[in-house]
Amino acid sequence: EKALQLFSEMSQLELALSATTFNAAISACKHGGEWENASQLFCVMLQSNVELNTISFNSVLSACEKAEEWQKALQLFSKMAEVQVVSNSVTFNTLISVCEKAGEWERSLQLLSIMLLETVESSTIAFNAAITACEKGTEWQKALQLFRGIGQSEVKSD
DSSP states (O other): OHHHHHHHHHHHTTOOOOHHHHHHHHHHHHHTTOHHHHHHHHHHHHHSSOOOOHHHHHHHHHHHHHTTOHHHHHHHHHHHHHTTOOOOHHHHHHHHHHHHHTTOHHHHHHHHHHHHHTTOOOBHHHHHHHHHHHHHTTOHHHHHHHHHHHHHSOOBOO
């Protein structure tokens, strides 16, 4: 809440707001459990002339994950591609994890496939979240396939 107050004061004083300022405020909202405020700040950032970056998207995606707002997270991922901001392993780890928490095992697998196709460095976090999503969806065969696939992929240990 303090971060939002400071952010508001900076705006009122017409101080230049940078991507770093927005990212810090969004991250503070995430840590405070205020995903709606994080999302609102991100919308303000979109409307301003501040250059969006991977950290900006990952910060708001992480806030969505914490609140288990998987649909909002997927909308943001679409926006990320639309504005041509490059995703990374943190982006995919977060997206796969939020889908796993929502029981969206098919979406988790789709995201893992996209991650591998885009040659984003895969990690055990992404595979573990996808395996857990399959387990929650009683898709043990798919979970087993993923487990076996870890050994065949160049997976970064987390």
